Amino acid sequence: MTCYRILGEGSYGKVVLASHPAIDQKLAVKLVQKKRVFKANDCNAIFRERDILKAARESPFITHLFGSFQTENHLIFAMECLSRGDFFDTFVEGAPFPENTIRYFIAEMLCGLQFLHSKEIVHRDIKPENILLDDAGHIKIADLGLAVSGVTESKRIEGRAGTILYMAPEILQRLPYFGMADYYALGIIVYVMAVGGHPFLSCDESSEEILKKVTTLEPDYPEDMDTNLRDIIERFLCKDQEKRMRLVSEIREHPFLQMVDWKETENGKSPPPFPAGNLSEEDLSEGVPVDEFIQSVDRGKRIKPEKQKEFYGFTYVSERLKLQPVA
Known part of the structure; x- marks a missing residue:
C-alpha cells in the first residue's frame, strides 16, 4: 500500500x-x-x-x-x-438550498439512517463533516467510530457522544436514548440547509447555554417557507424523543417527500441535484x-x-x- x-x-x-x-x-x-x-x-x-x-x-x-x-x-x-469530499464543503457555500436539493438530501439520508437503525445501530455523530459525496453526488454516511450497536427503543444507551451543535436534547440531558437522536441531528442539518443558520445556537456558547437553548427554545422559520418543509423540520426537531418517534414513524409518506421515488432512491438511481462537474x-x-x-x-x-x-x-x-x- x-x-x-x-x-x-x-x-x-x-x-x-x-x-x-x-x-x-x-x-x-x-x-x-x-x-x-x-x-x-x-x-x-x-x-x-x-x-x-x-x-x-x-x-x-x-x-x-x-x-x-x-x-x-x-x-x-x-x-x-x-x-468529492464531505458535505460540509457544499454545505457552507450553498445554504440556503433549493427545495429539490433538500428533498433529495433528506431522502438519501433517510435511506442510510433507516438502514442503520434496522440493524440496531445508532450513529451518534451525524453532521455535515460526516456526510460524504461520491463522484456522482450521492450521499455516503461516514465515520462510525462513535456508533453503537444493539440499540433499540427498548434497549437504550446513555452518555454524551457526538458533536454538541447536533446533539439531541435527550443526549444533552443525559437521558437514555436511541436512534431518534440521529433524526434530531438530521433536522439541524435540514434547517441550516433551508434557512442558512443554526436553529438555536451561535458561536462560542458554553455547554450550559447550549443545553438551555436546545431544551427550551423553538426555531424561527421564514414566513415564506414552504409549509410542508417546515412541518418535516419540526418533526425532526421535536424535543421529546417519544413524540419524535411517532412523528417520523411514517416519514417517507410525508407530503414534502411525496415526489420521491423510493425504489429509485434505494437503488442509488435518483439523479443528484449536485452537478458532477469536472473533478x-x-x-x-x-x-x-x-x-x-x-x-x-x-x-x-x-x-x-x-x-x-x-x-x-x-x-x-x-x-x-x-x-x-x-x-
Whole structure:
C-alpha cells in the first residue's frame, strides 16, 4: 500500500489517501495507534467500529469498509475514498438550498439512517463533516467510530457522544436514548440547509447555554417557507424523543417527500441535484509505502507482545473487494 497525504486527524490517529496495486480505486486509510487505544482503555471500541462497518456494508449510503488489518503498532481500516469530499464543503457555500436539493438530501439520508437503525445501530455523530459525496453526488454516511450497536427503543444507551451543535436534547440531558437522536441531528442539518443558520445556537456558547437553548427554545422559520418543509423540520426537531418517534414513524409518506421515488432512491438511481462537474484527478505519481509513512509520522514505543493478543481476529476482507493480480 502506498500513502500520499493526510486527509484528516482524530483522537486515535490519522486518515490518509492511499492506493494499492491490486485495487483499482483510491482508498481512505484510517491508521489507529494501538498505544492510544490502550491509553483510552477501550480495545472493544475498535472491534465495535469494525463490526458496525461490516454490518453496514449492504447499504449504498454508508461508506464501505474494504478491509481491516494490523501492523505491530497500528490498526488499519481500508475504506472507499470519495473524491468529492464531505458535505460540509457544499454545505457552507450553498445554504440556503433549493427545495429539490433538500428533498433529495433528506431522502438519501433517510435511506442510510433507516438502514442503520434496522440493524440496531445508532450513529451518534451525524453532521455535515460526516456526510460524504461520491463522484456522482450521492450521499455516503461516514465515520462510525462513535456508533453503537444493539440499540433499540427498548434497549437504550446513555452518555454524551457526538458533536454538541447536533446533539439531541435527550443526549444533552443525559437521558437514555436511541436512534431518534440521529433524526434530531438530521433536522439541524435540514434547517441550516433551508434557512442558512443554526436553529438555536451561535458561536462560542458554553455547554450550559447550549443545553438551555436546545431544551427550551423553538426555531424561527421564514414566513415564506414552504409549509410542508417546515412541518418535516419540526418533526425532526421535536424535543421529546417519544413524540419524535411517532412523528417520523411514517416519514417517507410525508407530503414534502411525496415526489420521491423510493425504489429509485434505494437503488442509488435518483439523479443528484449536485452537478458532477469536472473533478480534477489528484497526482498520485509520488507516494511512500505505508510502513515508511507510519514510521515517519508516528514514532513511539512498540507494543509489548503480551498486549498484541487484545487484537487477535481484527483482520477482515470485504466480499466486494475484487483483487487484481499484482505484476
